[in-house]
Amino acid sequence: MEELHRSGCPINLTLEILGDRWSLIVIRDIMFGNRRHFRELLQNSQERIASNILADRLRRLVDRGLLTREDDPTHKQKAIYSLTEMAIDLVPLLAQMGAWGRKHLPVSEELSIRAELLENGGQALWNDFMEELRAKHLGKQLPPGTPSVLAGLTKAYLDVLAKKAGCSVLAENDTGAPAGHQGQKYGENAV
Amino acid sequence: MEELHRSGCPINLTLEILGDRWSLIVIRDIMFGNRRHFRELLQNSQERIASNILADRLRRLVDRGLLTREDDPTHKQKAIYSLTEMAIDLVPLLAQMGAWGRKHLPVSEELSIRAELLENGGQALWNDFMEELRAKHLGKQLPPGTPSVLAGLTKAYLDVLAKKAGCSVLAENDTGAPAGHQGQKYGENAV
DNA sequence: CCAAACTGATTGCGTTTTGCAAGCAGTTGA
DNA sequence: TCAACTGCTTGCAAAACGCAATCAGTTTGG
Numbered sequence: 001m002e003e004l005h006r007s008g009c010p011i012n013l014t015l016e017i018l019g020d021r022w023s024l025i026v027i028r029d030i031m032f033g034n035r036r037h038f039r040e041l042l043q044n045s046q047e048r049i050a051s052n053i054l055a056d057r058l059r060r061l062v063d064r065g066l067l068t069r070e071d072d073p074t075h076k077q078k079a080i081y082s083l084t085e086m087a088i089d090l091v092p093l094l095a096q097m098g099a100w101g102r103k104h105l106p107v108s109e110e111l112s113i114r115a116e117l118l119e120n121g122g123q124a125l126w127n128d129f130m131e132e133l134r135a136k137h138l139g140k141q142l143p144p145g146t147p148s149v150l151a152g153l154t155k156a157y158l159d160v161l162a163k164k165a166g167c168s169v170l171a172e173n174d175t176g177a178p179a180g181h182q183g184q185k186y187g188e189n190a191v
Numbered sequence: 192m193e194e195l196h197r198s199g200c201p202i203n204l205t206l207e208i209l210g211d212r213w214s215l216i217v218i219r220d221i222m223f224g225n226r227r228h229f230r231e232l233l234q235n236s237q238e239r240i241a242s243n244i245l246a247d248r249l250r251r252l253v254d255r256g257l258l259t260r261e262d263d264p265t266h267k268q269k270a271i272y273s274l275t276e277m278a279i280d281l282v283p284l285l286a287q288m289g290a291w292g293r294k295h296l297p298v299s300e301e302l303s304i305r306a307e308l309l310e311n312g313g314q315a316l317w318n319d320f321m322e323e324l325r326a327k328h329l330g331k332q333l334p335p336g337t338p339s340v341l342a343g344l345t346k347a348y349l350d351v352l353a354k355k356a357g358c359s360v361l362a363e364n365d366t367g368a369p370a371g372h373q374g375q376k377y378g379e380n381a382v
Numbered sequence: 383c384c385a386a387a388c389t390g391a392t393t394g395c396g397t398t399t400t401g402c403a404a405g406c407a408g409t410t411g412a
Numbered sequence: 413t414c415a416a417c418t419g420c421t422t423g424c425a426a427a428a429c430g431c432a433a434t435c436a437g438t439t440t441g442g
Contacts, residue, residue, distance in 0.1 A: 004237035008299025009220050010292030010306045011285060017296070019212040020428090030204050031410040038390050047197035050430055055391055065295075077438055086295050093287040094202060100284055101201030104256075104277050105208070108199025115201045212400090241401055246420055268409055268418040283441050 017064055018090075019103040022049060024034060026057050027066065027087055028094060032114060032153065036080050037072070046111070052157065061087075082137040091126045091133070114153040126151060208255055209281075211238060217248050217284060218257065218278055222306060222324065223344065227271050228263075237302070252278075273328040282317045282324070286310060301351040305344040316340060 008014055018024055025047055035041045042054055049057075058081060061067040066087040070080030070101040098115030101107055105113075118125065156170040197203055209215055216238055226232045233245055240248075249272060252258040257278040265267030289306030292298055298306075309316065320340040325331040 005297070007302065008297065009219075009237060009302040010289040010296065010298045012216060012238055012287045012292075012294040013298060014292040014298060015212050015215055019210065019215070021206050021210040022429095024206055024210070025203060027274050028200075039388075042390095044198060047203055050429090050432090051391070053429070056428095058390095072389095075389070077391095077436095079390065089291060089294065093284070093291055096284040097205045099199040101203075101205040103280065105201065105204040106196070106199065107201045107204060111198065111200040157395085178425070213400095230417075231417095241403090242420070243402090243422085245432095246399070247399095249419095266409075266418070268407095269422095270419065 017066070020052055022057050023061060024090075024094070024097075026054065026061065027083070027090060030067070030083060031087070031091070031094070032150070034136075034150070037078055037081070038081075041081075081136065083133060085134070085138065088130050088133045088137065090164060091130050092123070095126055110157060110164060113156045113160050117153055117156055121149075211246050214245055214252060215281075215288075216240065217245065217252065217287070218281060220272070221272060221274060222278070222282070222285070223341070225327075227273070228269055229272075232272075247319070274324060276325070276329065278327070279321050279324045282321050283314070286317055296368070300347060300354060304347045304351045308344055308347055312340075329344070 005016060025045075026041060026049070029035045029041055029045065033044065035044060038054065038058070041058075042049065042051055045054075052086070056071070058067065062081075063067050066084055068082045068084060070082070072080050072082050095115070095118045099119040102112050102115050102119070118129075128136070128146075131140075131142065132149050135142040196207060203266075216236075217232060217240070220226045220232055220236065223236065226235060229249070231246065232249075233240065233242055236245075249258065249260070253260050253272075257275055259273045259275060261271050261273070263271050285307070288310045289303070291312040292308050293303050293310070309320075319337075323337070323340050326333040354364065
């Protein structure tokens with residue numbers, strides 16, 4: 001019988017799985033960047049993850065039940081990585097991490113807009129986003145006509161990018177409405 | 192000019208500070224265990240942190256603005272470590288980590304009771320707890336008569352311990368009221 | 383039909399971090 | 413005076429990390 005865990009504390013057990021500098025980066029990219037293949041994760045990585053580290057983390061996350069790996073029917077060599085319910089449940093944690101980082105660390109504007117929207121949307125937005133992830137990764141059916149949270153986040157990100165670029169070229173990207181706002185469905189900082 | 196950060200993403204920047212297996216354990220013990228001295232952190236550590244790792248983490252956390260270190264006036268060699276506002280702001284993150292661990296990992300009953308209370312208390316309880324931490328670590332004044340959140344969490348922990356011990360000796364620790372409940376101030380799973 | 387590009391990785395190798403045990407100089411309290 | 417306590421440091425082996433190059437099989441474009 002081997003010593004499996006340092007302690008039974010929930011925070012410690014969570015750290016034993018997620019307590020390194022790459023695991024949550026990989027999950028973030030799959031979750032918010034919709035990267036489902038090895039090369040997508042490797043080449044679009046903002047933080048330039050090394051391929052051996054990526055391979056190791058994907059293996060570990062599959063082992064530990066946060067990801068599943070399946071063959072891509074369109075390509076005999078391709079693997080598709082999907083989030084499990086366990087990983088989808090990390091949405092509130094990632095939202096809190098983003099909020100804390102935004103408040104205390106030197107974040108860049110374009111990369112923090114999604115964190116800001118997620119923070120302001122509160123639990124209601126997180127729940128909608130998690131339902132969307134369940135549809136995308138677990139095959140769960142979604143009510144038709146459901147607006148995509150991820151699309152909203154991505155649009156806001158691109159709008160900031162365009163605006164920043166526009167400052168030095170042409171400021172022509174304003175649509176009139178503030179980026180990312182979708183009516184009044186989600187409260188600002190709901191408690 | 193050196194490369195300081197892998198990217199400006201809030202989640203990444205947070206991981207650059209907290210993304211290891213010990214930093215949040217140290218903060219947890221100072222925050223919930225009220226350990227303020229090196230030896231307290233070393234010897235009461237559930238996870239048996241090594242002294243060189245502890246020394247390194249304390250130094251790093253002070254460097255990065257999460258802790259302060261000051262001399263203890265009662266002992267020329269003693270150092271007192273205190274949380275900064277930056278660290279106190281981690282309460283919601285730690286609460287989410289605890290909630291996730293409780294849901295998905297093999298936590299022990301006595302070590303997860305505090306996480307459960309913190310989760311059920313929601314933002315309102317977190318705010319009260321943070322105010323209490325500001326009083327303890329930053330010298331902020333608290334309205335007189337304020338009940339201690341930490342005391343409630345600790346009592347619940349000890350009650351579970353006593354009940355577990357009592358099962359094999361004498362089951363005499365029940366007070367009638369469920370452990371940790373303090374009237375109806377904090378909602379269950381408020382959204 | 384063949385070469386180029388793409389697929390998910392693996393290998394080699396040097397550096398950094400971790401983990402464990404022991405030790406240390408100064409301080410305190412009995 | 414002396415044992416216990418204070419915040420660490422040191423030495424050393426093992427593991428993890430990070431980088432660059434590479435690999436074999438698959439698909440695609442000409």
